[in-house]
Amino acid sequence: MSATTLSGAAAAEPVHSLWTVAAEAPSIEYAQLSPTLIVLGAAVVGILVEAFAPRRARYGVQVALASLGFAGAFAAVLALAMGGYATDKAAVAGVGAVAVDGPALFLQGVILLVALVAVFTFAERRLEPRAGGGPVDSFAAQPAAVPGGEGEKAAVKAGWTTTEIFPLLLFAVGGMLLFPAANDLLTLFIALEVFSLPLYLLCALARRRRLLSQEAAVKYFLLGAFSSAFLIFGIALLYGYAGTVSYAGIAEVVEGTVPSPGPALAASMSSDALLLVGGAMVVMGLLFKVGAVPFHMWTPDVYQGAPTPVTGFMAAATKVAAFGALLRLLYVVLPGLRWDWEPVLWGVAIVSMLLGAVVAITQTDVKRLLAYSSIAHAGFILAGVVATSPEGVSSVLFYLLAYSFVTLGAFSVVTLVRDAGGEATHLSKWAGLGRRSPLVAAVFAVFLLAFAGIPLTSGFAGKFAVFKAAAEGGAGALVVVGVIASAIAAFFYVRVIVLMFFSEPSPEGPTVAIPSAFTTVAIGVGVAVTLVLGVAPQYFLDLAGQAGVFVR
Amino acid sequence: MSDMSFPLVTATAVLPALGAVATAAVPAARRTVAKWLALAVSLGTLVLAGWVLAAFDAGGERYQLTESYAWIADFGVRYEVGVDGIAAALIALTALLIPFIIAAGWHDAEPDPDGEGADAGRRWRPTQGFFALILMVEAMVIISFAATDVFVFYIFFEAMLIPMYFLIGGFGDRAHAAGEAEGAKQRSYAAVKFLLYNLAGGLIMLAAVIGLYVVTADQLPAGTFSLQQIAEARASGELEMATNTERLLFLGFFLAFAVKAPLWPLHTWLPNAMGESTAPVAVLITAVVDKVGTFAMLRFCLGLFPEASAWATPVVIVLALVSIVYGALLAVGQRDIKRLVAYASISHFGFIILGIFAMTSQGQSGATLYMVFHGISTAALMLVAGFLISRRGSRLIADYGGVQKVAPVLAGTFLIGGLATLSLPGLAPFVSEFLVLVGTFSRYPAAGIVATAGIVLAAIYVLLLYQRTMTGPVDKPEIARMPDLRPRELAVVAPLIALLIFLGVFPKPLTDIVNPAVEHTLSDVRETDPEPELPAVEATE
Amino acid sequence: MDSLIGLLVAAPLLGAAVLLCGGRRLDRTGHWLGTALAATSFVIGAVLFFDMLGREGEDRALHQHLFSWVPVQGFQADVAFQLDQLSMTFVLLITGVGSLIHLYSIGYMEHDERRRRFFGYLNLFLAAMLLLVLADNYLLLYVGWEGVGLASFLLIGFWQHKPSAATAAKKAFIVNRVGDMGLSIAIFLMFTTFGTFAFGPVLENADRAGEGTLTAIGLMLLLAACGKSAQVPLQSWLGDAMEGPTPVSALIHAATMVTAGVYLITRSGAIFDAAPTAQTVVVTVGAVTLLFGAIVGCAKDDIKKALAGSTMSQIGYMVLAAGLGPIGYAFAIMHLVTHGFFKAGLFLGAGSVMHGMNDEVDMRKYGGLRRYMPVTFVTFGLGYLAIIGFPGLSGFFSKDLIIEAAFSAGGVQGWVLGGATLLGAGLTAYYMTRVMILTFFGEPRWKNRPAPSPASPDVEPSAQESGEHAEPHPHESPRSMTIPMIVLAFGSVFAGGLFNWGEAFVHWLEPVTSFEHPHPPIPIPVITAATVTMMLLGVGVAWAQYARRPVPVVAPRGSLLTRSARRDLLQDDFNHAVFVSGGQHLTRSLVYLDHTVVDGAVNGTAAAFGGLSGRMRKLQNGFARSYAVSMFGGAAVLVAATLLMRAV
């Protein structure tokens, strides 16, 4: 099914063109685009709330608005999926800019659920000590104030909070929803920026350790922008090669099935250099977002510096969105280049798995540890990506579902372990946590075991699905490397468990704050998904399996 | 059998699993309730396991009491369980030993009296945790034995590492020769080593499991993990594995089992794990959990990869022989009671693996019996050793001497446990060891002779241990004050000893169950027993 | 009648179970219970014996199949008994001597607080020994075989608080295990050859098997026999086994258990008959041991160890006879029985002496005891006369027959073996006379002596520990001890004559062991004369050495031979140097290797990853620009790789 058949005016054109379509009033499929629209609409309303609602009311309104926005969008995704848009009615919408198909809806659903849970962790106000007579969250009282300066003290004293985080979250999620659904390179780029820019800001907003938070934001921003530059340059080269930015159009050119190429197109098609270099640069931009080696270096620093709820959200949702986009790019645009990018991604996957696992061994900060773990997991997921089969796609989808909730849950637990300076993220402080708070330690252990891929957790089911797809795709060697990396990775997950359960607690160790229902729900959902996907994954595998085909 | 009848096998595993949850949920202050609950659940499981044995018809189908439910269709996985004679025997062993382990560990997991304040004590519930973890292990082990689907087996084979890991790392002997802090360090080292060793083995197996799926999915209508289905397909020629593929898959499986079993040179985790954990947990490791490894060699390595098994046999036999002799020699050289028993177990696992790969009915029946009997005998020896250690607060052999003078019953039971370990005729392990040896000898005479040398070494390490700990003058005040076995302790040991004697004299009920299963296994690998040189010698009675 | 066979074993087994599990409440009556059950067994044995006499030769064997023990396909082991003439002989010897020694022990162990357990062990021994001789297949025999080993272990180490006793017990068990290996392998060979290991089919079909196989089986059985019967090279444990209470030495390490090897060889006669090479090895072992034991016996100052050397030597005679084939089996068993009587008597006598001498065992500290212990003296004396082969007494007949048979072996072998047996007879007379003189004649050397000198290697540590350093007051033993001695003395005197009466014993055993008359190359009277001459020579030399001049209390240094004989001809030192020290070095280095190499490889891998991790994390240096370099480099590699991929 091609985009051109849907938008009638463009049907006659030999080459899909934004310009020609715009000449007539384009028909927009609002229903199919509704999840993104709802979220972005809520974000806009959120801005208005910031502008007009009294300070005291903002928190409640924003939380409700964001929750409702995500819930509504999720309902829309469900409705679309039930309506068959994931399977037989899958199509491109928005004048060929957005695909509404199985993978897109599945990933949007995952992102929305993650976002919904993330709202809860953002809204948690019981962990920080009360300030200015009211409860506060873990975001900066006055981000513009100099850390440690008078302005900050005053803001803290006044009990200000940064409720702008909710609209930022909404915008980011809006971009993420668009990202895996993007069906042309322009939409891809715009979506990338729409979700990246709010994240840069969110990273800078920590209430405690603001210097680290700001440093994280700067690094994330500069490197993110750097990678965007590569991405857009790659897009430009691809455009130069194909004369179009539409996925379907490029794919046609790549496959050489264009009915009557013009002279310029014929000239550029004669050399694959543009295609290869451009494709590589676009892929690199996406690999940066998933945090694959060697584009991973921002991950540890940003994960560590950002406010922990943001880290959790970012680690889970960004990975989902970026892998979705990567899948679509590779499976829809570049399947003709399979023999070119497969070996390269093999290499990236292997290096990611091994480096992530090895470097994590000596980490001393729990957030950095999880960052390196996420690098290794990026490698595991890439193993499913290179399977180049519908099983590969659905295994990646399933893995992303499993992984995102484990990640979110794990970072939520991190927010609970605190000492006088805020969150106690240094691992030495986690010693003996199992003695003080067996339940919290046990929950964290469950997440760690899921990361390690122990059976009966979602991590195992995901890993099995991905490796199975890879093996069926003929990447047996990749599976062996993956297994070795898993063994190495197990070492540091186990190390944390040892620390929590078998080490003597130090007298001045951290305490575990009793969270409000928000975080409790977030963690509870994480545990539940981890166990359900571990014990009875069939339903979700079916879901991912049905969602394994991209529209084109 | 499978249609709509009571899911007995599953129930046998689910009961302890539920029991574990219930035990864990007992409030912190009600430690005693948790203990009794755990004991009651384990006894209930024993009843169910007894029912399994009773319901098992030795002359019937290969797999009985089968259950099959859809589980993860995408992975070709069905929840399929069923028992053959070997599995039934091992399930019975597991269910039998757990109550003793629980009773022996009655006081092994109490919260520190000098805990860090009331608040910490309120939430920290080591007792509940200890018994819940034991029951959890039991449940997983039982499912592993019963699984007739490779994936189901793999899941529980791996998952049981976690509760075991907590049992090893979380509950050591209170007194440690090297001091409290050093003790905790060594304990967590042991636990980590246990987990990583086994996890590494398991992950390699995971690669092979996936490979198996790919192979079946390639040639059969759909990928499958069902033992029976694969065996049938192989028998009918529908499924053919390339030689190298089969060998690689075999190696993947075998390595995991060899770590678990453990086979030289993958054994070094066992002395640490057994040395640092409490005696009941050590029993759980060596008598129950490790048996899954040897059991799986018999069921999966041989059943799925017959040709590769035959190909690997020479190497495996050599490794088994090395294990036998090496384990025994190291046991002789140990200064620590528990590590000594651990090395002795390594030697015994060598025998079991030898029997399995001898590919004779005597060898494999012997190996199966060996698993059961070694479980019981090690339990007897190790639990008594635990009682001894708890009295003196030291694991070092040199800290003992003359115990039999002050605690004759303890010494006597220790001796019987030791004699069972050295396979004294009349006690159960003799039957199995002799069968293994005769089975090995009839196919590989040289290997049989080398393994037979193991019986001399066994005598040396057992009697050396007995001599150094139990005999001689009482010249240490701690020994002079040592009380004899208490009623609870005697109640733990006496039934085990009675079983050792009974099964040594009358093992037939067990051999009747095991023999048909072994014949099936041998037909899997297409082996028949070597004929005697002189045919048709009539047994004149 | 068949069902009574099981009871033979069951009675003492019940005793053992009751006594060992019964607890303290049986302390006061346990010994009577044990003795009664031993006697019950004897009575049952007697009943079966007379029943057997009531039938004709070939029909005398009884079988009882109790249950299938270990059935695994071709491997069918049953718990089944076979009572034929050979087994019957042993049953009577075991239960008879056993009952007497139970009785003796009541007195001997009176002051031991663990007497109940002692009787439990004795009963356990009886049960195991009866199982050994009653089994109808080799595997069940193996059970009894190790069972007696266990009982022996428990009884040697009965005084466990003595480190020497515990060590001796362990040594006995371990050395025996080496022999057991032989028995195991023999059974494996039988199974692979015949497909069974029951006596009947194996022995009937023995001649059908290849000679090589049979030789292997024979040698393995011999290894087993060497262990159990303390034959060279596995003899080293017997001397140390004297650490056990004396009744134990009498019953287990003289009369019954140590003769099990002879039983095994005789029982397996059909195999040895078809394997001449194995037979040659058997007679060689027998001949070497009979001289070895005798030489050791000549040098020991410890009365029990001297007797132990003698036991070794006498069993050497039996093994030699059994190795001769059909001409020797019956004689071996006959000597076994007569030896059972007189050696048990001698040991009980020695026990009686020790009982009166505060457990002193050094004969150099005895002397002139005949006045203080008349009954002991007389019974011991009769045993002495029997063992040296004084004409008319038991030993004379049985030993003479073996010497005749040895000469009949034919050719050089016959002369060598005959010579060895003759020399052995002389040595026997020498060392037994020495024991006799040192103990009962001469001046008392136990008066006015200081505390025992630690310099003497044979001094018992127990004598020091018991705290009774006071001068001993030798006295006759109580009735419960003397009666068994008297009964055994009767046996020592008359058994040989009785057995030889019209070759009664030979004919009795013939259906089982088969029999051929020996035909020595020289006339039988000449051999007899030579034997008596050798005996007299031995007595004379000993008399000249020990009766004609005072015996020093502290042993003189002695010649090289004496010194090495005191040390069991250095065989123990060899074992220690090679097996014990070597083994210790081996285990120690293996422990080290296990830690450094095997475990080290694993830990090393972990450490290597740790090191790698430590180095790699340094790449993450915190500078955003270096991160950008990584990205840029990565992009370059990505692009280059993609282009290269196409180029290649």
Place this chain on the structure above:
Amino acid sequence: MNPVNYLYLAALLFTIGATGVLIRRNAIIVFMSIELMLNAANLTLVAFSRMHGNLDGQIMAFFVMVVAAAEVVVGLAIIVMLYRSRHSASVDDASLMKL
């Protein structure tokens, strides 16, 4: 003039921008270098648009400019915040987190 020359120029600009990112310490200048890279991309788009004779590239260039503007807003805000905290805009000073 051959539009291909614009492509060469764009590649040169991109390289200069990337080099600037790699070697300059001042966050603002680094950021400017990134902007240069984006503009190189714009130039490429426009050049290709011309070569292919459709307007897609030009439209994209507009979008990129808008995005770049948004990026400037966010980026400058973050950089200024950093500067106020540290009194330095050097990216090398912001290296608290490492290893």
